[in-house]
Amino acid sequence: MVTSDAAKAAPTARAVAETVTDPELPMLTLADLGVLREVTESADGVTVSITPTYTGCPAMDTMRDDLVHALRRAGYERVDVRTVLHPPWTTDWITERGRAKLAEAGIAPPGPAPRRQAGPVPIRLHPPERRVACPRCGAADTDAVSEFGPTACKAVRRCRTCGEPFEHVKEI
Structure with a gap:
């Protein structure tokens, strides 16, 4: 929840979360990458749900920390970041704007x-x-x-x- 003095001018928690960039692809926001799933404000604080790009993604801790810091800087005192595994993330979730940003960055x-x-997913020794x-x-x-x-x-x-x-x- 936003502190009372900042409540009138504060951006929504969703708007703040949408500005956080991916630590491995910093030209993309978590929203552009498609990992930012849900942002909910309640009397208890803000709950953010994110999905890893793959199991064991080492950037998850940094994403979580960056979301918490950005929301606290914006005046949200209590922030809970949750990992959502279902449905699993797919590159189809990258926005058109995100795809354009990747190409502009030479990726x-x-x-x-x-x-x-x-x-079971078959293991291929030679990728397609x-x-x-x-x-x-x-x-x-x-x-x-x-x-x-x-x-x-x-x-x-x-x-x-x-x-x-x-x-x-x-x-x-």
Whole structure:
């Protein structure tokens, strides 16, 4: 709850939470990334629900801390950040604005996420070939350099046309 002096001019808790950026992709807000699920204000304080991009995402603690700090700076005294695992996050939740911001930063945004199947997920020793356009020149002729980039959710690719390496947010 916002303190009484700040109540009139204070932005909503949702508006504050929507300004918090992702620690690994700082050009994106948590809202643009699609991990900010719900923000509820009540007499007991603010409850924020977020979904990790994948199990064990190391950025979750930082996201949680950044949300708490931003909301407390805005005058919300009691903040509870909860992790919601269902439904699981998918790259389809990245907003169009978020996809544009990724491309502007030289990171290829993900294509459509693969269809989820019920039951066990088969392990593939060789990931399927992705068609990823270069975010710098737009050419479609790119190669995978590494399926694992600076974070587990990104791959490293190289454009055969302009020769530049770039990161790609993998579809999940």
